[in-house]
Amino acid sequence: MTTSTASPQQETVRAILDHHERLGRTLADHALTIARAVDQLVAPYERRDTLVAFLKEEIVPHAEAEESTLYKAAEDLPEARLLLRAMLREHTVLRERVAALEAARTPSEAVGAAAAVNALFQSHLEKENDLILPALVDAGVKLDALLDGMHAILGKDEGAHGDHHCTCGGHDDPGTPGATAEVADGVLDVRTLVPAQRHQQIFAAFGGLTAGTAFVLVNDHDPKPLYYQFAAEHPGAFTWDYEESGPEVWKVRIGRP
Numbered sequence: 575m576t577t578s579t580a581s582p583q584q585e586t587v588r589a590i591l592d593h594h595e596r597l598g599r600t601l602a603d604h605a606l607t608i609a610r611a612v613d614q615l616v617a618p619y620e621r622r623d624t625l626v627a628f629l630k631e632e633i634v635p636h637a638e639a640e641e642s643t644l645y646k647a648a649e650d651l652p653e654a655r656l657l658l659r660a661m662l663r664e665h666t667v668l669r670e671r672v673a674a675l676e677a678a679r680t681p682s683e684a685v686g687a688a689a690a691v692n693a694l695f696q697s698h699l700e701k702e703n704d705l706i707l708p709a710l711v712d713a714g715v716k717l718d719a720l721l722d723g724m725h726a727i728l729g730k731d732e733g734a735h736g737d738h739h740c741t742c743g744g745h746d747d748p749g750t751p752g753a754t755a756e757v758a759d760g761v762l763d764v765r766t767l768v769p770a771q772r773h774q775q776i777f778a779a780f781g782g783l784t785a786g787t788a789f790v791l792v793n794d795h796d797p798k799p800l801y802y803q804f805a806a807e808h809p810g811a812f813t814w815d816y817e818e819s820g821p822e823v824w825k826v827r828i829g830r831p
Contacts (some may be wrong), residue, residue: 582718586728587707590717593729594699597633603806604628605692611809612681622675622684624805625691629672632799633695637665639727644706647715654709657701664698757782763792773800780804780812780828788829790817796824804828 604625611618645661648654671694675687710717721727755764755775762779764772772793779789791797796819804812811830818825 583711583716586718586721587711589728590707590721591703593636593727594703596729597636598696598699600628600802600806601625601633601692601695604802605688607806607809608688609685612685616810618681618684621805621809622678622688624802624809625688626672626676628802628805629675629691632802634669634672636727637668639724640702641665643720643724643727644702644710647720648706648710651709651713654706657705661698661701661706664694668694668698757789760788761790761792765792765794773803776800776828780808780830783830785830788813788827791824791826791828793824793826794822796820797826 604621608618608621608625611621641662645658648658668691671687671691675684675691678684678687755762755767757779762776764775767775776791783789801814804814813827813829813831815827816825817827
């Protein structure tokens, strides 16, 4: 077992970069599934709606949280002011492009709008990673204190002190080391698993399903981000139906159509 020697500042920067990587990868995956659907002469609107939901529920709140924290802190840095104006303008353009994607009425419009959103966001992330974050660190801004508890920036699965879990968030229970979980009587209860193992087990259970079968996932938090991962990796090839929605237990029937 190794002990991390990274400072809280370094761990926070790493959490931000990891979260940026996940957001960027997921958005790119969704844009690709839309383009592939059109290539295969499949209507892309269900995939488009899934991407719009991801943008509204994760990307836009992420941008808004940055404005009130990272961007606010960078306002006092003379070298960052012009860049910040451009970044804020990009947030406005991002919202406009989300609206254009939602309003797309033809397959080609959906592909073009999804590609435009993806290109804008990937470029935006690069500037944040390569310019904004280094400027804040060099100026001595204490990011760990500034962003404490800011899940929209650090990621719901990542704390400011480097605790990496699964991407669903909401983990009050760290799980039991060494615990295992298997589908029993059509139910997969992952609450005893350490968070890092949960998605692996869920996707393994899904991989074992045949057409027309399903299992009920039992979890201790809403696994909505897991839905986005399914939508990106198995578009049109899974079903997702809530049977119980908290506040202590969530149950979702996941199946193959």
